[in-house]
Amino acid sequence: MILVQDQLKDQSEVRIDIEDRGYQFGDGVYEVVRVYNGQYFGMDEHLVRLERSAKEIQMSLPYPIEVLKRRLEILAEANDIEDGHVYLQITRGVAERTHQFPLQPAPLLVAYARKSPRPLSKMKKGVTAITTEDIRWLRCDIKSLNLLGNVLGKQKAMDAKCDESIFIRNEVVTEGSSTNVYIVKNGEIWTHPANNFILNGITRQVILELAKEEGITVHEETFNKNDLMHAEEVIISSTTMEVTPVISIDGKPVSNGIPGKVARTLQEKFNERIAQLQRVKN
Amino acid sequence: MILVQDQLKDQSEVRIDIEDRGYQFGDGVYEVVRVYNGQYFGMDEHLVRLERSAKEIQMSLPYPIEVLKRRLEILAEANDIEDGHVYLQITRGVAERTHQFPLQPAPLLVAYARKSPRPLSKMKKGVTAITTEDIRWLRCDIKSLNLLGNVLGKQKAMDAKCDESIFIRNEVVTEGSSTNVYIVKNGEIWTHPANNFILNGITRQVILELAKEEGITVHEETFNKNDLMHAEEVIISSTTMEVTPVISIDGKPVSNGIPGKVARTLQEKFNERIAQLQRVKN
Numbered sequence: 151m152i153l154v155q156d157q158l159k160d161q162s163e164v165r166i167d168i169e170d171r172g173y174q175f176g177d178g179v180y181e182v183v184r185v186y187n188g189q190y191f192g193m194d195e196h197l198v199r200l201e202r203s204a205k206e207i208q209m210s211l212p213y214p215i216e217v218l219k220r221r222l223e224i225l226a227e228a229n230d231i232e233d234g235h236v237y238l239q240i241t242r243g244v245a246e247r248t249h250q251f252p253l254q255p256a257p258l259l260v261a262y263a264r265k266s267p268r269p270l271s272k273m274k275k276g277v278t279a280i281t282t283e284d285i286r287w288l289r290c291d292i293k294s295l296n297l298l299g300n301v302l303g304k305q306k307a308m309d310a311k312c313d314e315s316i317f318i319r320n321e322v323v324t325e326g327s328s329t330n331v332y333i334v335k336n337g338e339i340w341t342h343p344a345n346n347f348i349l350n351g352i353t354r355q356v357i358l359e360l361a362k363e364e365g366i367t368v369h370e371e372t373f374n375k376n377d378l379m380h381a382e383e384v385i386i387s388s389t390t391m392e393v394t395p396v397i398s399i400d401g402k403p404v405s406n407g408i409p410g411k412v413a414r415t416l417q418e419k420f421n422e423r424i425a426q427l428q429r430v431k432n
Numbered sequence: 433m434i435l436v437q438d439q440l441k442d443q444s445e446v447r448i449d450i451e452d453r454g455y456q457f458g459d460g461v462y463e464v465v466r467v468y469n470g471q472y473f474g475m476d477e478h479l480v481r482l483e484r485s486a487k488e489i490q491m492s493l494p495y496p497i498e499v500l501k502r503r504l505e506i507l508a509e510a511n512d513i514e515d516g517h518v519y520l521q522i523t524r525g526v527a528e529r530t531h532q533f534p535l536q537p538a539p540l541l542v543a544y545a546r547k548s549p550r551p552l553s554k555m556k557k558g559v560t561a562i563t564t565e566d567i568r569w570l571r572c573d574i575k576s577l578n579l580l581g582n583v584l585g586k587q588k589a590m591d592a593k594c595d596e597s598i599f600i601r602n603e604v605v606t607e608g609s610s611t612n613v614y615i616v617k618n619g620e621i622w623t624h625p626a627n628n629f630i631l632n633g634i635t636r637q638v639i640l641e642l643a644k645e646e647g648i649t650v651h652e653e654t655f656n657k658n659d660l661m662h663a664e665e666v667i668i669s670s671t672t673m674e675v676t677p678v679i680s681i682d683g684k685p686v687s688n689g690i691p692g693k694v695a696r697t698l699q700e701k702f703n704e705r706i707a708q709l710q711r712v713k714n
Contacts (some may be wrong), residue, residue, distance in 0.1 A: 167443075
């Protein structure tokens, strides 16, 4: 069952119009929220970000966030999701095609919930990455449906038989094609500041909290490709990938090519956060 | 009637899947082709560009260009279009959502034809524009569905009660939110070179030909905002707007605030090209 506006429907019943502005302009925003043990993780933070993304493109939501939250819970239950995720997007709706906003926009919300396992093997072994030029627009802070730059970056990694592309803009490491990026230097963490060049990941926000709790200094400052290639550790994070160590970049091992201590610490602490959800539930 | 892959259907019968990559990633390309007197204008050039756009995002077309051309002719006839346009887009099709390309992509083509008048009044009187920062990605040469930067630019112009946003990237004038931009200086034309920062408009290509036929020197070279604000003439062009003079920018008149000689000459020559279509038809 899929959520369309305020109703649960069979996917086969759902018909998106060819003149939905999401289809013709990528004119919309989205979120992916993880479900662990039948509970949403970080839902409030995701919904705050969704509201912000919509506001930044001057799009209203079809109904209030609190109502959406309740409906997404019904959606996860209706699909019997224990471990999985929900994908939701809101477009500016159907209108005759012109670039400017329609005079009477009718934003359309679609959401579906799927079972999906945690990437435990990749988190344990680590993943491989390449570096790629960041060709995306200058509002990467908006979680919009304009994802072709991310798509092409991810595909480049696949073509190189790697897991992720790490984007470089004017020598500076911004983020991955679908992840945030961190390096460890002298036991401290560096990650790109949350400005218009990156998406401020919900998992990123959790990681920065966890690092502080552990007394690990975090620098929300830019670093360059040279720093990346000579880091003690490189870590990527996302709602789907959680906290994952990167063990090689452009074919060169990161440090000695095995996951490092900071990654392991953050993974443990992240696991504890997930376990807390379980306790809240019981 | 709408063209979906190889079939004409009623729009109400057409159902786009929520997991079409066009809907979730803007993962697709498009074209808009003008119909004058029941004849497509520049169809071959549009189809060459469509093929190039698809190739640049490593997407195959659902069937050969020659077949598409024939079907678009049937589409225009079925909709009885004398003066109008066809909109066509091809997405990478339906697949479970992951950034990388699907292993077996099934590209989906959708096209519709609509009656639409030429913007004769705007072409005659000229239009107004504002300047706006160009925040788009670095592959504006691809006519992709990632148009949110263009959408926001156009809306800014509307909010300022103007017709178009002229984009500036690092001091350089690139193009308009849905048009190419030209300035006239000492009777000669300057326009941004056709590289990754602009879409090489079909109307742009025609204009450059017409200018050469008229003995007007054309510089495909970058120019900056200061050049724009002090130009003898400013012109925008697109499939929809044809050749349109800009008479004010950021509230300041261009020259004496009325359409200039070069714009008028290009409009006349462009009209002759359209009239040729009529002669070919009869």
